[in-house]
Amino acid sequence: MNNGKLIVFSAPSGSGKTTIVRHLLKQNELNLEFSISATSREKRGIEIDGKDYYFLSLEDFKSNIKNDSFLEWEEVYRDNFYGTLKTEVERIWALGKHVIFDIDVSGGLRIKRKFPEQTLSIFVKPPSIDELKIRLKKRKTESEDKINMRVAKASAELATAPLFDVIIENDNLDKALNEAYQLVNTFVTAN
Ligand code: 5GP
Numbered sequence: 001m002n003n004g005k006l007i008v009f010s011a012p013s014g015s016g017k018t019t020i021v022r023h024l025l026k027q028n029e030l031n032l033e034f035s036i037s038a039t040s041r042e043k044r045g046i047e048i049d050g051k052d053y054y055f056l057s058l059e060d061f062k063s064n065i066k067n068d069s070f071l072e073w074e075e076v077y078r079d080n081f082y083g084t085l086k087t088e089v090e091r092i093w094a095l096g097k098h099v100i101f102d103i104d105v106s107g108g109l110r111i112k113r114k115f116p117e118q119t120l121s122i123f124v125k126p127p128s129i130d131e132l133k134i135r136l137k138k139r140k141t142e143s144e145d146k147i148n149m150r151v152a153k154a155s156a157e158l159a160t161a162p163l164f165d166v167i168i169e170n171d172n173l174d175k176a177l178n179e180a181y182q183l184v185n186t187f188v189t190a191n
Contacts, residue, residue: 007120125168168180
């Protein structure tokens with residue numbers, strides 16, 4: 001065992017959680033390391049294997065499920081599996097760091113259930129579903145179909161916000177970044 005902590009950021013796709021997580025990772029005094037998830041989805045343009053994700057074939061992903069190698073996993077979109085390998089958390093704790101996650105709502109809640117005391121679970125709420133659609137379109141990384149799929153999922157995910165320890169409303173990015181910093185700093189420095 002160890003006294004490493006877990007910081008979970010979950011939110012609908014496009015709500016800005018990745019921006020918040022990246023900002024926190026730059027603050028060295030927080031001593032955070034990003035949990036690199038495994039996924040069976042295809043790599044997007046600038047993504048790097050072993051940095052953004054561990055990109056696995058569908059077959060490899062499924063054999064890891066069978067071998068009980070995941071702390072949590074989810075078929076986030078059809079045939080697109082995502083999960084946290086147990087070895088990933090062990091790797092980060094061995095560095096003496098706290099783990100920060102950018103994962104979907106059910107994965108986030110599962111981590112909280114597995115490590116209730118060690119985990120701070122944060123839900124990032126986009127201003128509205130319409131705003132979310134605009135942000136996803138601006139990102140230009142997904143087709144119209146995929147955007148609609150993500151928006152449909154987002155509506156369901158918004159309903160789970162009250163299950164998290166804290167909700168951050170991301171209607172003003174600077175405010176959200178500052179709020180996230182304060183929350184995480186307080187949590188990692190507490191005994
Ligand atoms: P994207 O395809 O945009 O990189 O991610 C799609 C969704 O999968 C996002 O909501 C992201 O947070 C979620 N996700 C990424 N990694 C994991 C993971 O390890 N476990 C779970 N449950 N969801 C993940």
